Amino acid sequence: MTDPSLDLDLFCDEALTDPFPGYRRIRDTAPAVHLPRYDAWAMGRYADVRAALSDWESFSSARGIGLNDLANAATQGMIIATDPPEHDRLRNVLAARLSPKAIRNLREDIERRADELVEPLVAAGSFDAVNDLARAFPISIVLDLIGLPQDGRSRVLGWADAAFSASGPPGPRTDAAFPLLQDQLAYLSSIRPDQLTPGSMGRAIYDAAAAGEIRQESCVPLMSAYVTAGLDTTINAISNAVWYFSRHPEQWDLLRRDPSLIPAAFNEVLRIEAPVQFFCRVATRDVVVDGLRLAAGSRVMMLYASANRDERKWDDPERFDITRNPVDQLAFGYGMHGCAGQGLARLEGHSILGALARRVERFETGTPVRRLNQLIRGLDALPTKITPAA
Numbered sequence: 045m046t047d048p049s050l051d052l053d054l055f056c057d058e059a060l061t062d063p064f065p066g067y068r069r070i071r072d073t074a075p076a077v078h079l080p081r082y083d084a085w086a087m088g089r090y091a092d093v094r095a096a097l098s099d100w101e102s103f104s105s106a107r108g109i110g111l112n113d114l115a116n117a118a119t120q121g122m123i124i125a126t127d128p129p130e131h132d133r134l135r136n137v138l139a140a141r142l143s144p145k146a147i148r149n150l151r152e153d154i155e156r157r158a159d160e161l162v163e164p165l166v167a168a169g170s171f172d173a174v175n176d177l178a179r180a181f182p183i184s185i186v187l188d189l190i191g192l193p194q195d196g197r198s199r200v201l202g203w204a205d206a207a208f209s210a211s212g213p214p215g216p217r218t219d220a221a222f223p224l225l226q227d228q229l230a231y232l233s234s235i236r237p238d239q240l241t242p243g244s245m246g247r248a249i250y251d252a253a254a255a256g257e258i259r260q261e262s263c264v265p266l267m268s269a270y271v272t273a274g275l276d277t278t279i280n281a282i283s284n285a286v287w288y289f290s291r292h293p294e295q296w297d298l299l300r301r302d303p304s305l306i307p308a309a310f311n312e313v314l315r316i317e318a319p320v321q322f323f324c325r326v327a328t329r330d331v332v333v334d335g336l337r338l339a340a341g342s343r344v345m346m347l348y349a350s351a352n353r354d355e356r357k358w359d360d361p362e363r364f365d366i367t368r369n370p371v372d373q374l375a376f377g378y379g380m381h382g383c384a385g386q387g388l389a390r391l392e393g394h395s396i397l398g399a400l401a402r403r404v405e406r407f408e409t410g411t412p413v414r415r416l417n418q419l420i421r422g423l424d425a426l427p428t429k430i431t432p433a434a
């Protein structure tokens with residue numbers, strides 16, 4: 045039998061603007077589909093993606109999670125591109141600072157910051173939901189938590205965007221993003237541990253190295269994991285939330301009437317618009333996926349965004365419905381590499397939705413401007429007018 049194959053271009057402007065028809069073709073073709081343009085396979089069905097993510101021995105991250113050799117070499121040693129036992133050493137350092145208990149201690153501060161940010165925006169009556177709300181919030185929180193010096197902070201956001209895009213297939217978009225990934229790593233390498241706020245997440249990384257828990261060379265890659273993974277992801281989730289609620293006012297009414305729906309609503313925003321579209325794995329041996337054989341060495345895109353809209357799993361997946369409570373959606377990944385920062389991301393998302401729910405009756409959004417990135421999906425601008433709550 046010949047391998048199922050599609051000549052899909054997943055990275056042209058049209059596909060990056062609306063990737064979902066391509067994902068559907070992948071899902072409808074086979075459990076995994078060879079994409080010759082990228083010399084990679086794409087896996088798009090929920091059950092297969094989830095099973096592969098929980099089998100790190102067959103689907104390794106250590107040969108890189110991107111689609112080009114340069115980025116896979118540059119990200120070597122980053123937590124996201126490791127297997128056990130190295131992965132577990134690095135993850136332990138982050139886990140201590142991102143544990144449910146550690147996150148609980150941040151709740152009051154983050155909720156207060158959400159109120160302080162939202163109040164003047166609501167008073168103004170109109171704002172850009174991307175720049176003024178979704179970007180402003182995680183930047184202020186995450187960079188403080190990492191303890192970064194003020195100097196250089198303003199450049200961090202552009203770097204985070206590029207650090208994702210740099211892992212796309214070889215081509216002009218990757219060429220444009222790659223130098224920025226290198227700038228980010230150079231900037232992080234230039235920071236001395238004593239410049240990081242004492243007690244911060246960043247400082248804890250260097251403390252762990254000083255205590256011999258991790259190697260000194262792991263510090264910059266771990267800093268990069270925080271700076272990259274903690275920003276555009278949450279930023280896109282928050283701007284997508286405003287965009288979806290503006291187009292589904294009846295869902296906003298539901299949430300406002302019953303704020304206990306906020307966690308389910310945040311999950312539904314992540315399900316329908318996964319901020320991270322995919323990361324790759326490499327098959328360490330011949331593996332059979334739902335009857336289809338993938339040869340050892342195959343690079344496989346794990347399409348979280350497709351799995352989250354798989355008709356085989358979700359009833360009417362294109363429908364935005366905050367009452368479906370999709371706790372098992374895959375926007376945070378799954379298994380060993382499942383998002384280390386999801387507690388923090390949820391706290392940020394819930395706090396913003398809560399602050400908005402108390403003050404906003406209706407969102408009216410203009411035409412969104414999409415930001416085309418090869419790995420993450422989100423908006424660059426979303427003009428928003430609000431009707432304040434009575």
Ligand code: HEM
Pocket residue numbers: 105109123124125135138186269270273274275277278281314318319320323348374375376377378380381382383384385386388389
């Ligand atoms: C809505 C927001 C977020 C989304 C959608 C998201 C998504 C993801 C995904 C899909 C992965 C899995 C990678 C894989 O399968 O290889 C991941 C891993 C990770 N995320 Fe997040 N993330 C978010 C927020 C955050 C935040 C706020 C932080 C920290 C400040 C963070 C830190 C990490 C780290 C360190 C990893 C690597 C974990 C590992 O390899 O063991 N993320 N994230």
